[in-house]
Amino acid sequence: MSSVTAERKDFAASKKLRDVMGQYFVDLDRGAAEGKKTAWCTSVGPAELLWAMGFNVYFPENHGAMLGASRMATDLIPLANAQGYSPDICSYLTSDIGAHLKGQSPMQKMKLSGPPKADVLVFNTNQCRDVKDWFQFYAREWNVPCVGVHTPRAIGDIGGEMIGQIADQIEALVEPLEGVTGQKFDIDRLRETIAISKRTTLLWKAVLETAKNVPAPITFFDDTIQMGPAVVMRGLKEAAEYYEILLAELKERVAAGVAAVNGERLRIYWEGMPIWGKLSALSSQFLELQTCVVASTYCNSWVFEALDPADPFRSMAQAYSDIFICRSDDRKEAYMEHMLKEYKIDGVLYHDAKTCPNNSNCRYGLAQRVQKKLGQPYLIINGDLNDLRMYSEEQTRTNIEAFVEQLLQR
Ligand code: SF4
Numbered sequence: 001m002s003s004v005t006a007e008r009k010d011f012a013a014s015k016k017l018r019d020v021m022g023q024y025f026v027d028l029d030r031g032a033a034e035g036k037k038t039a040w041c042t043s044v045g046p047a048e049l050l051w052a053m054g055f056n057v058y059f060p061e062n063h064g065a066m067l068g069a070s071r072m073a074t075d076l077i078p079l080a081n082a083q084g085y086s087p088d089i090c091s092y093l094t095s096d097i098g099a100h101l102k103g104q105s106p107m108q109k110m111k112l113s114g115p116p117k118a119d120v121l122v123f124n125t126n127q128c129r130d131v132k133d134w135f136q137f138y139a140r141e142w143n144v145p146c147v148g149v150h151t152p153r154a155i156g157d158i159g160g161e162m163i164g165q166i167a168d169q170i171e172a173l174v175e176p177l178e179g180v181t182g183q184k185f186d187i188d189r190l191r192e193t194i195a196i197s198k199r200t201t202l203l204w205k206a207v208l209e210t211a212k213n214v215p216a217p218i219t220f221f222d223d224t225i226q227m228g229p230a231v232v233m234r235g236l237k238e239a240a241e242y243y244e245i246l247l248a249e250l251k252e253r254v255a256a257g258v259a260a261v262n263g264e265r266l267r268i269y270w271e272g273m274p275i276w277g278k279l280s281a282l283s284s285q286f287l288e289l290q291t292c293v294v295a296s297t298y299c300n301s302w303v304f305e306a307l308d309p310a311d312p313f314r315s316m317a318q319a320y321s322d323i324f325i326c327r328s329d330d331r332k333e334a335y336m337e338h339m340l341k342e343y344k345i346d347g348v349l350y351h352d353a354k355t356c357p358n359n360s361n362c363r364y365g366l367a368q369r370v371q372k373k374l375g376q377p378y379l380i381i382n383g384d385l386n387d388l389r390m391y392s393e394e395q396t397r398t399n400i401e402a403f404v405e406q407l408l409q410r
Helices: 014-033 047-052 060-069 073-081 091-102 106-110 130-142 160-171 174-181 187-212 220-226 228-232 237-256 276-288 312-321 329-342 366-374 393-409
Strands: 038-041 056-058 120-124 146-149 266-271 291-296 347-353 378-383
Touching (some): 014 106, 047 187, 073 276, 130 146, 187 228, 187 237, 187 291, 220 291, 276 393, 378 393
Parallel strands (some): 038 056, 266 291
């Protein structure tokens, strides 16, 4: 191993990130305490509609990731298993329900009361069925409505008819949501929210794309932290303002040739879910190996270029059906090919997450087909987003080391 310092370089903007995210959680807590209606929303659900209708908008997948990153998840999952939620289904779902049953949350360490109780739960099945089952648990628990959008999966061509049907489903949410808020829907407010969301999403895309530079100024591990506002605050101007600051800092890094990984020797693409409880250990290992994980499908999943304030419902339908996770394998392959070329990738790491078959994309020969076309070697690691019982740290470390060695010898 080289003597180059293996030190993660944080961003000056990160202090602002903590403030912005902290304020989001404080507002969420305060809003709920003051009687503002709270809507739970899936991460690629119709958040713009909910913000525009004046809801407190809460994203339980973000809470799931917090349970994973804080390593609380593994102890909480069995509580949900005991209620009949299998250890094989989404570990965001099982750890979140376990946290609810035990009355524990990482939000309490932030001096907040914990996840706000929902007045309505709004899902989109574009990513998986688990989100609907997850929300229905709470709908039964609190006797509140659970409404949503049923998007087809494994979509090839996104045709006008399909978009029309999804747009109709989103528009049909307005009436039950008005019933919860007691306020009339305002289309102009929705257009404004979509405009802000689009600005946020394009800035987030620009942030990610700075990693096309060699050396890359940011890594996938940084992205998993920096993506917070794009996930939970799109539709709020503070998210867009934050990414302007971060992007400016990244551009300075690029101009000055500052590498996120000192002595960058290799560039890796991360496919699949993060392993939340091991991000820090993995980040350190790649730093030591002078290998930069420069891009991922996961962090790019919050880039919604199709959003258009002039055509709110159809453009939301288009944007939310366009995401990698709900596309057919040939579309996924085309996307991967584009990304591997754009980011000058040397090798691909596929994370086969035990409890998320929906976002484990190496189970039907995709890795082999992409390698055959483009030639980059790949490594499949077995693990999970939250359930660390499914992950062997020692074995993964050894496999990553061997993979990097193999790439260096090419
Ligand atoms: S996509 Fe995977 S991780 Fe996300 S909610 Fe669905 S099953 Fe869970």
